[in-house]
Amino acid sequence: MTDEPKVPPEGSGAPGKPADQAEGGPSKPAAPMPTEPAATETPAKPGAPGQGAEGPGKPAPVAPPAAVAAGPPKAAAPPSKPAAPAKPAPPAPKPVVKPEPWSSPLVDELRKRFPGAVGDALMFRSQPSIVVAKEALIAIGEFLKSEAGGAYTFLTDETAVDYPKRAQRFEVIYQLYSFKLNHRLRLKVLLGEGESVPSVAGVWPTANWLEREVFDMFGVQYEGHPDLRRILLPEEWVGHPLRKDYDILKQDDAWVEANLHIKSGQ
Amino acid sequence: MPETTFLDSNELLINMGPQHPATHGVLRVKLKLDGEKVVGSECIIGYLHRGVEKIAENRTYAQFAPYVDRTDYVAAVTNGMGYCEAVEKLLGVELPPRAQYTRMILAELQRIASHLLWLGTHALDLGAMTPVFYTFREREEILKIFENYCGARLTTHAFRIGGLQYDLYDGFEKDARKFCDYFLPKIDEYEELLTTNRIWMDRTKGVGVLSKEDAIALGTTGPVLRGSGVNWDVRKAQPYEAYDKVDFEVPTGQQGDTYDRYVVRIQEMRQSVRIVRQSVERLGPGPIMGKVGKVIKPPVAEVYHSIEAPKGELGYFVVSDGTTNPYRVRVRPPSFVNLQAFDLMVRGHLIADVVAIIGTIDIVLGEVDR
Numbered sequence: 130m131t132d133e134p135k136v137p138p139e140g141s142g143a144p145g146k147p148a149d150q151a152e153g154g155p156s157k158p159a160a161p162m163p164t165e166p167a168a169t170e171t172p173a174k175p176g177a178p179g180q181g182a183e184g185p186g187k188p189a190p191v192a193p194p195a196a197v198a199a200g201p202p203k204a205a206a207p208p209s210k211p212a213a214p215a216k217p218a219p220p221a222p223k224p225v226v227k228p229e230p231w232s233s234p235l236v237d238e239l240r241k242r243f244p245g246a247v248g249d250a251l252m253f254r255s256q257p258s259i260v261v262a263k264e265a266l267i268a269i270g271e272f273l274k275s276e277a278g279g280a281y282t283f284l285t286d287e288t289a290v291d292y293p294k295r296a297q298r299f300e301v302i303y304q305l306y307s308f309k310l311n312h313r314l315r316l317k318v319l320l321g322e323g324e325s326v327p328s329v330a331g332v333w334p335t336a337n338w339l340e341r342e343v344f345d346m347f348g349v350q351y352e353g354h355p356d357l358r359r360i361l362l363p364e365e366w367v368g369h370p371l372r373k374d375y376d377i378l379k380q381d382d383a384w385v386e387a388n389l390h391i392k393s394g395q
Numbered sequence: 396m397p398e399t400t401f402l403d404s405n406e407l408l409i410n411m412g413p414q415h416p417a418t419h420g421v422l423r424v425k426l427k428l429d430g431e432k433v434v435g436s437e438c439i440i441g442y443l444h445r446g447v448e449k450i451a452e453n454r455t456y457a458q459f460a461p462y463v464d465r466t467d468y469v470a471a472v473t474n475g476m477g478y479c480e481a482v483e484k485l486l487g488v489e490l491p492p493r494a495q496y497t498r499m500i501l502a503e504l505q506r507i508a509s510h511l512l513w514l515g516t517h518a519l520d521l522g523a524m525t526p527v528f529y530t531f532r533e534r535e536e537i538l539k540i541f542e543n544y545c546g547a548r549l550t551t552h553a554f555r556i557g558g559l560q561y562d563l564y565d566g567f568e569k570d571a572r573k574f575c576d577y578f579l580p581k582i583d584e585y586e587e588l589l590t591t592n593r594i595w596m597d598r599t600k601g602v603g604v605l606s607k608e609d610a611i612a613l614g615t616t617g618p619v620l621r622g623s624g625v626n627w628d629v630r631k632a633q634p635y636e637a638y639d640k641v642d643f644e645v646p647t648g649q650q651g652d653t654y655d656r657y658v659v660r661i662q663e664m665r666q667s668v669r670i671v672r673q674s675v676e677r678l679g680p681g682p683i684m685g686k687v688g689k690v691i692k693p694p695v696a697e698v699y700h701s702i703e704a705p706k707g708e709l710g711y712f713v714v715s716d717g718t719t720n721p722y723r724v725r726v727r728p729p730s731f732v733n734l735q736a737f738d739l740m741v742r743g744h745l746i747a748d749v750v751a752i753i754g755t756i757d758i759v760l761g762e763v764d765r
Contacts, residue, residue, distance in 0.1 A: 226487065228696050285710060334614075346448075360440065362441060363441070371448060
């Protein structure tokens with residue numbers, strides 16, 4: 130709070146380059162900044178690698194792909210010295226902070242072994258993510274788990290994100306970790322409504338409950354899952370609450386009435 | 396001799412919980428028994444599901460911060476720390492050192508408090524009544540420090556995105572040092588009560604064994620993973636805040652049984668004291684907030700950030716669509732994932748060991764169910 134007003138070059142008035150909050154807040158909190166038009170949707174799809182939307186001097190906040198170290202990379206910020214509290218006169222256009230294409234030997238190897246099954250590979254805040262086709266998911270998982278693929282023996286988390294406006298509305302997300310490389314890797318599978326994705330519980334047994342939760346919350350169907358039932362909600366519940374079209378006040382009124390003997394709780 | 400007599404027991408299905416004092420909340424376990432032996436189990440969870448992840452999508456980034464305190468409600472400080480750091484990573488904010496060390500001190504004190512609660516109740520579950528009185532006494536001292544710092548004892552909401560809302564109160568350093576001096580001998584006292592206690596060893600050694608391979612395959616983290624002999628701690632492997640600048644060790648077990656996990660947690664408390672001491676020394680004066688705008692509006696991107704919570708790896712996967720509300724917040728709860736190993740750990744043991752194994756995983760149902 131104290132050092133709020135010493136953010137020199139923010140200048141929320143830069144046309145077209147609103148510099149979304151990478152560091153330093155806008156000095157005038159009232160004015161909502163216009164969102165950058167190109168990046169309204171789809172964080173996973175930044176278009177061609179050489180897209181020209183990058184500002185001068187490559188956005189520094191994104192660390193080079195090789196760096197695996199954790200911790201937020203240095204922000205390309207002005208030094209935090211209490212610079213003269215003069216009004217920020219020249220609003221330098223800031224580079225738009227967004228995920229960058231990730232090229233690494235692993236991606237090349239995957240593309241070579243699984244032609245056509247590996248989509249965008251992106252890097253943001255030194256966190257790589259790769260989009261893979263669901264048909265090849267198990268094979269890619271087995272490969273990544275093997276020594277040759279980097280020994281990603283640890284499935285930290287599996288979850289999903291719902292983008293109802295996209296053709297393939299679900300992104301199923303796998304957070305992998307390799308003890309050998311001390312490296313995290315994010316796999317993504319894009320999935321349309323009504324499609325099913327192969328269960329990775331055979332590759333990483335921890336996926337069992339995690340996939341049950343994704344099924345419970347999003348209604349994503351898993352093929353070959355050993356025990357695909359709801360895990361958090363009651364088994365008879367109708368609806369999948371973490372879908373975007375499930376309103377926050379919505380409930381399964383019939384279930385509530387039948388089991389709790391009250392009208393809907395809201 | 397006839398093959399079976401009426402004394403032979405057939406398999407019996409019993410239900411434990413959700414209202415059972417040894418399930419640490421509202422865990423319901425279905426147990427399949429052969430006599431007194433457990434041949435199978437199933438955890439039924441969700442009684443405390445509040446839809447925290449859905450709530451996140453309907454709040455701003457700052458508004459959601461207090462909600463994460465209610466997931467693992469006995470370790471609110473570390474929850475808040477994980478969430479704030481995840482958003483900070485999304486924004487690309489760097490914290491001033493004073494904020495980092497303050498966070499580390501409070502988080503390590505919270506780890507001690509969480510382990511103390513675990514130790515007291517775990518021992519109580521196994522029939523050792525004495526430790527709980529002592530551990531709650533020491534935990535109280537930590538909660539007093541929290542209360543002096545931010546006014547709350549349990550759901551602290553101690554941090555803000557970008558740093559701290561409050562600077563440390565006068566005398567905080569003295570309180571923290573005093574607590575460390577006071578607390579270290581107390582750990583010896585607990586160990587005197589339990590570590591070489593014959594009954595304690597009988598009840599915990601060889602109970603709930605989890606091999607190294609199973610621990611990794613089932614995704615366990617925290618003391619459960621380390622008790623099985625895997626030397627892995629997020630604070631060491633992928634340091635956040637200033638954990639790479641302080642000196643501490645990662646205790647591990649060998650057998651992967653309940654006793655080893657007990658020893659690991661006891662040793663972790665000692666290491667936490669070390670971290671607190673070093674961090675207090677390095678608390679220099681300085682700003683407590685990084686450069687964060689009043690309106691938090693991250694770029695269109697997503698990050699996964701995890702910290703070493705008392706129970707294991709607590710991760711937050713935050714997806715931003717460029718607006719003031721998170722598009723999606725996924726909490727990766729250590730308790731939920733660790734609980735999955737329960738079935739494997741409990742098979743073949745006696746029904747009396749079930750409470751030992753529930754206790755040793757150290758679950759909090761608020762976090763399992765969210």
